Amino acid sequence: MKTTTKVSHPVLDISIFLRENTYLIKIVLNQFEQIYRIKQADVTGMDDVKKMLTTIFLDKVYLRFVEMSKDFKDSFININKIEP
Numbered sequence: 461m462k463t464t465t466k467v468s469h470p471v472l473d474i475s476i477f478l479r480e481n482t483y484l485i486k487i488v489l490n491q492f493e494q495i496y497r498i499k500q501a502d503v504t505g506m507d508d509v510k511k512m513l514t515t516i517f518l519d520k521v522y523l524r525f526v527e528m529s530k531d532f533k534d535s536f537i538n539i540n541k542i543e544p
Contacts (some may be wrong), residue, residue: 465506467513472522476509483509489520489525492532 464483467474473488485496485501503509 465510467510469518469523472518474513476506485509485513487521489522490529492525492528494521494524 464476464478467476472487475488477484477486478500481500481537483498483500483506487494487496498509498512501523
């Protein structure tokens with residue numbers, strides 16, 4: 461799998477890959493990542509994939525990362541509780 465392109469963002473690390481006729485949009489923040497898959501036949505090219513990465517979409521992705529972090533923290537705290 462090769463990196464097709466990187467998309468600039470002030471907080472998120474965004475890479476777009478092309479593998480087996482599928483675009484993979486990989487978005488990373490700290491130890492968490494989200495991957496979105498789009499069949500190459502469903503878009504006319506890389507420009508279409510980039511157009512999907514709107515401010516509104518990326519704001520929602522960021523909020524999902526916040527929720528993921530909260531869920532993980534709660535789970536971590538829960539398994540490490542010391543019972544009396």
